[in-house]
Amino acid sequence: MHMRRFVYFSMLGLLTFLIIGMLAAFANPNQASQTSISDLNLSNGQGNSLTLQPPSSIPVIDNGKTILSVQDVTKYLQTHLFAAGPTTTGKPPTIELIQLLTDAQASLKIGSSIGLPDNAPVYYVLLQGPFVPTNVKLPPSEKPIGNVNEGWEVFDAYAGNLLVWGLI
Amino acid sequence: MRIEMKKSSMMEDRRIFFAVILAFSIFFISSFMLSSKASAIQLSVSCGNGTTDDCHAITDWPGHVTGADAELTVRGVNGGTIFVTHEMWMVDSNANGLEDCRPLSNSPNGNCWVEAGYTAQGSQSPYPNTERWFWADVRPGYRYSEHDNPVGPLQSGDYGHNVYIYIFHALHNPQKLSFCPYQANEWCIYIQGSATSMTGISGINNSNSMYSTDINIGIEYVGTGGYSPPASFTYNRWQSSRDDSLNYQQNSGEPSYHPPTIYQYLVDPCNCYGNTGGNIMFCISGAGC
Numbered sequence: 345m346h347m348r349r350f351v352y353f354s355m356l357g358l359l360t361f362l363i364i365g366m367l368a369a370f371a372n373p374n375q376a377s378q379t380s381i382s383d384l385n386l387s388n389g390q391g392n393s394l395t396l397q398p399p400s401s402i403p404v405i406d407n408g409k410t411i412l413s414v415q416d417v418t419k420y421l422q423t424h425l426f427a428a429g430p431t432t433t434g435k436p437p438t439i440e441l442i443q444l445l446t447d448a449q450a451s452l453k454i455g456s457s458i459g460l461p462d463n464a465p466v467y468y469v470l471l472q473g474p475f476v477p478t479n480v481k482l483p484p485s486e487k488p489i490g491n492v493n494e495g496w497e498v499f500d501a502y503a504g505n506l507l508v509w510g511l512i
Numbered sequence: 513m514r515i516e517m518k519k520s521s522m523m524e525d526r527r528i529f530f531a532v533i534l535a536f537s538i539f540f541i542s543s544f545m546l547s548s549k550a551s552a553i554q555l556s557v558s559c560g561n562g563t564t565d566d567c568h569a570i571t572d573w574p575g576h577v578t579g580a581d582a583e584l585t586v587r588g589v590n591g592g593t594i595f596v597t598h599e600m601w602m603v604d605s606n607a608n609g610l611e612d613c614r615p616l617s618n619s620p621n622g623n624c625w626v627e628a629g630y631t632a633q634g635s636q637s638p639y640p641n642t643e644r645w646f647w648a649d650v651r652p653g654y655r656y657s658e659h660d661n662p663v664g665p666l667q668s669g670d671y672g673h674n675v676y677i678y679i680f681h682a683l684h685n686p687q688k689l690s691f692c693p694y695q696a697n698e699w700c701i702y703i704q705g706s707a708t709s710m711t712g713i714s715g716i717n718n719s720n721s722m723y724s725t726d727i728n729i730g731i732e733y734v735g736t737g738g739y740s741p742p743a744s745f746t747y748n749r750w751q752s753s754r755d756d757s758l759n760y761q762q763n764s765g766e767p768s769y770h771p772p773t774i775y776q777y778l779v780d781p782c783n784c785y786g787n788t789g790g791n792i793m794f795c796i797s798g799a800g801c
Contacts, residue, residue, distance in 0.1 A: 398640045427658070429562055430636070455654045457698075457713035478562030478594050479637050480615065480656055481648055481732055483601040483625050484570050484768065488563055489615050489656075500662065510657030511616050 396436060399427040399497075402504030411501050414442050417467050420504075426471050427509040428495050429478035440494070441470035450498050458498060458507050465501035470494065470512075477511065555798050557772040558736040562594060569773035569794045570601075570730030571745075571765040579680025579751030580727040581758060582789070584629070585744045586670050586705060589643060591634035592738025597646075598794065599629025601728040602679045602699065604652075611721070615656040624650050624722045626679050626714045628701045630666065634735050639665065645675075645710040647701045651720045661710045669707030674746070678702040681724075682713075686756040697721060731773050731794040740773075740796040748781065748789035760789040772797040 402412055402420040418439060426437050445453070448462040458466065475492040482489070494512040499505065559567035573580075582600055589596050604624040606613045613624035628647040633639050642665035648658035678687075682696040691711045692700035698715035699722060714720050729745045749758040761781040769775050774797045781790035795801040 398637065400639060425636075427660075451716050454657060455651065455716055455719055456649070456657060457716050459659075459712065476562055478734065479658075480562070481595070481597055481599075481627060481631070481646075481658065482566055482615070483603050483623060483627065483728055484566075484568035484572075484730075484732075484770075485603065485605065485726075486615070486623050486625075487620075488560075488565055489619055490563060492616060503662075505662035506660070507662050508657055508659045511655045 396425045396430070396434075397423055399424050399506055399509075401506065402499055404502070404504050408502050408504070411465060412467070412499075412504060414444070416504075417442050417469065417499065421469060421471070426473070426475055426495055427497060427506060428480055428492060428511060429476045431473045431475055432491060437471040437473055437475070437495075439469065440472050441468070443468045444501060454496070454498065454508065454510060456508070460500065460507070466507065467499045467501050469497045469499070471496065480511070555737065555739050555772075555796060557592075557738065557796055557798070559770070559772060560734050562734055565770065567733045567770040567773045568730055569767075569769035569775040570728045571767045571775065571792055573727045573750065573761060573763075573765040574725065575727075575750070576753055577724055577727060577750045578684035578753050578756060579678065579758075580749060581676065581678035581680075581751075582729055582745050582748045583674040583676050584729075584746070585742075586630065586666065586673060586675050587741045587743060588671060589630075589632035589741070590737070590739040591632035591637060591641070591643075592733075592735040593636055594634040594735030595631050595637050595733075596634075596738050596740045596796070597629055597631045597732045598740075598743035599627050599631075599730070599732065600677050600679060601625050601627040601726075602722075602724050603726040603728060604722045605725040607725070611652040611723075613650055613652060615650050617655060624652055626651075626699045626701065626722070628677050628679055628703055628712070630675065630703075631660070632738070632740070633660075634738065636735075642666075645703045645705070645708070647703070647710070647712045647714070649699070649714045649720075651715055651722060653719070659710075659712055661708075663708070663710070666705065667707040670705040673706035675706070676702070676704040680751060684751060684753075684756045686751070686758070729792070729794075730775065731796070733773050733796055738796065740799050742776070742793035742795040742800045744778065745792045745794070746788065746790070748792070760787050762787060764790070767792075774801045776801045 447460040447464040450466045451458050477492045497509045498507045626649045631646050632643045645661040682698045697718035698720045701712040703710045748761045762783040776793045779791040
């Protein structure tokens with residue numbers, strides 16, 4: 345009788361443990377790995393620190409119905425990391441060029457289809473580092489590429505989305 | 513009195529029986545949920561920092577083909593600080609060096625490639641702490657570029673199901689997929705998940721003259737922390753340069769790994785009845801392989 349009670353309560357204990365474990369694990373699945381913007385506080389090597397946000401989308405205007413301005417793009421670039429990785433100094437990348445092009449023009453420039461309609465406006469941006477290319481994906485037979493001097497990004501001029509990025 | 517005691521004892525037995533059944537049910541359900549959505553888990557592992565060698569666990573099938581496809585399971589992966597990918601590479605080893613294949617202008621001449629799959633972005637990556645379809649390439653004459661699905665991250669309906677990945681030469685499009693330019697000298701990328709998808713064209717105006725020499729499937733990992741449950745690659749096929757037919761792999765290829773990534777063959781591809789190209793798992797060590 346005591347043995348049965350022991351088994352019974354052991355099972356109840358196991359159940360409680362599992363339920364609590366599941367609740368903890370799924371209350372916020374990303375909590376353990378969530379990084380706030382302040383976690384990406386980078387040193388610029390001069391005793392100051394800069395807070396660069398991860399690359400994402402340029403904030404849209406009028407729900408994406410109004411084309412973004414060069415100023416909007418500039419403001420974004422000054423506060424966000426280049427998609428390939430941070431600069432070696434932790435400073436924002438230097439903006440060398442911002443061009444408003446059609447998708448067809450930008451596709452020719454980068455040598456690959458971007459995927460929007462040919463006449464859709466996009467921003468082509470040229471950035472100078474040097475960058476640490478942490479986010480570059482390589483096949484197993486390829487050697488590490490070392491630091492990168494220049495890179496580019498193409499954004500949807502209405503939606504602000506980063507469409508494609510690359511190295512030079 | 514004895515009958516009442518016996519009834520009471522039977523009731524107790526039933527309670528214990530149901531408690532055991534319930535406990536095991538919850539255990540198995542929670543195990544399944546944790547394996548399919550594991551983004552909260554991090555392992556004490558690391559590999560490089562983006563300037564040193566990345567860690568890969570892969571299977572390589574050497575030989576010239578005009579395409580390759582496979583299905584792989586979509587799992588909850590945590591990218592750690594940088595990234596984890598589950599993907600396929602179509603590689604041009606450029607062994608004679610006649611093509612201009614460099615990820616950077618000042619890189620030594622090496623491989624060209626097209627790669628496609630899904631990436632778990634780490635905390636310092638584009639779109640941190642999300643998983644996205646992506647494809648990337650180094651084409652002859654052009655440097656590295658990457659397309660992370662701008663539409664959005666993977667959706668809940670993608671998880672726990674297979675994604676179909678197909679990389680092929682546009683000159684050899686036996687399925688006549690309409691997004692791919694007809695009879696053009698480009699490579700095309702087709703990623704079809706259960707809920708979301710992505711397509712791409714590597715090259716423009718007949719500019720991608722890549723000559724494939726290897727199919728690679730597997731995992732790539734860079735950074736610290738992270739977690740990758742096994743990605744199972746099944747229905748691994750190669751597309752014949754002779755007649756564009758898609759054929760199941762019949763040999764185990766050439767597996768390799770760089771810890772902490774690791775591989776495990778669940779089913780070897782074989783020249784035998786019922787072969788469907790094998791079932792090969794890749795993961796970060798300690799996460800199920």
